[in-house]
Amino acid sequence: MRRLRARWSVLADRIDGATPADRDRTVDALRAFAILGVVLGHWLVTALTTADGGLSNTSPLAHLPRLAPVSWVFQTLAVFFLVGGHVAARGYAAARERGVSYGVWVGQRLSRLFRPVAPVLALWAVAAAGMLLGGAEPDTVRTLVKLVLSPLWFLLVFGVLTAATPLVARLSPLWPAAVVAGVDVWRFGLGGPEWIGWVNVAAGWLVPYTLGAAWSRGAFGRRAPAALLLGAGAAATAGLVLWGGYPASMVGVPGAPISNLNPPTLAAVAFGVAQCGLALLLRGPLERVMRRPRVWAKVALVNLSAMTIFLWHQTAMMAVTALGLLAPADLPGLHTVPDSPQWMAARLLWLPVFAAALGVCWAAFRTYEQAGRPARGRSSRTRSLRAPEEAAAAHA
Numbered sequence: 001m002r003r004l005r006a007r008w009s010v011l012a013d014r015i016d017g018a019t020p021a022d023r024d025r026t027v028d029a030l031r032a033f034a035i036l037g038v039v040l041g042h043w044l045v046t047a048l049t050t051a052d053g054g055l056s057n058t059s060p061l062a063h064l065p066r067l068a069p070v071s072w073v074f075q076t077l078a079v080f081f082l083v084g085g086h087v088a089a090r091g092y093a094a095a096r097e098r099g100v101s102y103g104v105w106v107g108q109r110l111s112r113l114f115r116p117v118a119p120v121l122a123l124w125a126v127a128a129a130g131m132l133l134g135g136a137e138p139d140t141v142r143t144l145v146k147l148v149l150s151p152l153w154f155l156l157v158f159g160v161l162t163a164a165t166p167l168v169a170r171l172s173p174l175w176p177a178a179v180v181a182g183v184d185v186w187r188f189g190l191g192g193p194e195w196i197g198w199v200n201v202a203a204g205w206l207v208p209y210t211l212g213a214a215w216s217r218g219a220f221g222r223r224a225p226a227a228l229l230l231g232a233g234a235a236a237t238a239g240l241v242l243w244g245g246y247p248a249s250m251v252g253v254p255g256a257p258i259s260n261l262n263p264p265t266l267a268a269v270a271f272g273v274a275q276c277g278l279a280l281l282l283r284g285p286l287e288r289v290m291r292r293p294r295v296w297a298k299v300a301l302v303n304l305s306a307m308t309i310f311l312w313h314q315t316a317m318m319a320v321t322a323l324g325l326l327a328p329a330d331l332p333g334l335h336t337v338p339d340s341p342q343w344m345a346a347r348l349l350w351l352p353v354f355a356a357a358l359g360v361c362w363a364a365f366r367t368y369e370q371a372g373r374p375a376r377g378r379s380s381r382t383r384s385l386r387a388p389e390e391a392a393a394a395h396a
Contacts, residue, residue: 012297019300025290026283027083032302034080038151039313041074043354044347045251046147046314047338048321050330055140055321057147060338060347061253067344068248075250075261077154078208078272079279081161085212088162089169093216106163113159116307116369117152120315124148147314157201161209168206169213176206177269184266188245188258197263204264204272211276220280229277236270308362308369316357320350 019025045067048055061067088109095105124145131141161168180200186192211229220226240246245258246267252259260268290296302309324331333346 008297009294012293015297015300016293019296024287025296025299026286027086028303029286029290029299030079030279031083031306032299034076034083035302035306035310037074037076037079039309039358040351041071041076041251042151042314043317043351044070044074044344046317047343047347048143048147048318048335049337050325050335055143057143058254058338060344061249061251062255063337063339064341064344065248068250071250072271075268075271076275077205078275081158081205081208081272082212082215082276082279084158084162085165085169085209086215087212088165089213089216092165092169102166106165109162110159112369113155113162113307116311116365117155119365119368120148120311124315144318147318151310151314153201157205160202161206165213168210169216171206171210171213173207173210173214173273176203176210177266177273179203180207180264180266180269197265200263200265200269204269207269208272208276211273215280223281226277226280230274230281231277233270233272233274233277237267237274240267240270305362305366305369308366309358312361312365313354313358316361317354320353320357 045059045061047058047060049058050056061071091109092102092105095102128141128145131144132138180203183196183199183203187194187197214220241248244267246265247253247256247258247260249256250260250268250271252262258265260271290299321334324334330336333343333348333350336343336346338344338347
């Protein structure tokens with residue numbers, strides 16, 4: 001154990017030393033927080049039960065509404081879009097200064113974003129076909145594939161906004177927020193068609209994205225604007241939930257008549273604005289914490305495989321759940337109905353197992369994201385020596 005700690009200390013010091021002095025480490029810290037928040041949130045509020053035969057998807061939030069505050073902690077996509085808008089706007093401005101064309105810039109960014117998706121789609125296409133040929137219930141296969149594919153909408157939206165950065169980087173977030181409000185009034189107040197809500201998929205996430213772009217221009221150099229975002233967003237969220245009829249949960253709940261997330265509602269946007277304000281207020285403390293080499297190394301390594309972690313975390317959870325079916329009885333917190341605090345307590349015990357399964361997926365598929373680490377013609381020792389520099393430069 002002492003030797004492992006010593007090796008980790010050496011690696012952390014190398015990553016810290018390889019990090020450019022002018023790098024804003026808070027950006028990486030917020031991105032890592034957002035990704036890990038989504039992962040833990042899915043693992044906590046997604047349950048695959050055997051109650052109806054086969055595997056069906058449900059959520060403890062459907063059975064225990066008082067757990068809604070859990071979704072406030074782990075619904076962190078707004079922070080990811082905040083960071084994405086900041087990095088994209090800053091990166092595009094730098095590319096223009098270097099004379100790099102828009103086509104080259106956007107091609108590089110989208111390739112980095114979507115390259116890790118291919119193995120997920122390929123593996124699940126084979127797995128779904130195999131399960132169907134093996135006699136699995138179509139509803140079970142549909143449930144599993146939907147859980148894997150549903151998070152990919154976020155990558156599509158993120159990719160579209162990234163490609164549109166030159167057009168939206170200087171857009172005021174008030175404009176997309178007004179679109180979300182108008183769509184909600186039409187849907188919920190005037191009896192408009194449900195499909196109109198999908199306009200909010202772009203408009204809703206454009207709000208934190210444009211806040212991130214404004215951050216890149218120095219709009220939040222003082223604390224007052226960030227404090228205003230936090231206060232106004234929190235007040236608006238509370239008002240919409242308490243008196244506007246919006247659900248308290250900030251994630252979708254199976255069977256609920258309204259989802260705050262699918263598509264985003266005005267309550268979700270207001271909540272995201274509050275999150276962005278809090279994230280911007282925490283930059284100072286985060287910067288001080290990120291100066292600690294061992295903390296920074298962990299954040300840098302998460303960023304190096306952020307998309308791999310995001311894309312494979314549901315597969316890891318489902319693999320553990322499927323293997324658990326080999327047990328003679330349903331396992332608490334894994335296959336049982338999530339209708340009690342005991343289920344939540346048992347679920348917490350499964351998180352390290354999910355993390356271990358995700359580690360296996362990471363080891364198998366991380367190279368698709370880390371395209372800058374060609375395996376051919378390079379010894380394992382050479383690749384290991386490159387790791388600190390690549391971790392330090394992850395998602396620059």
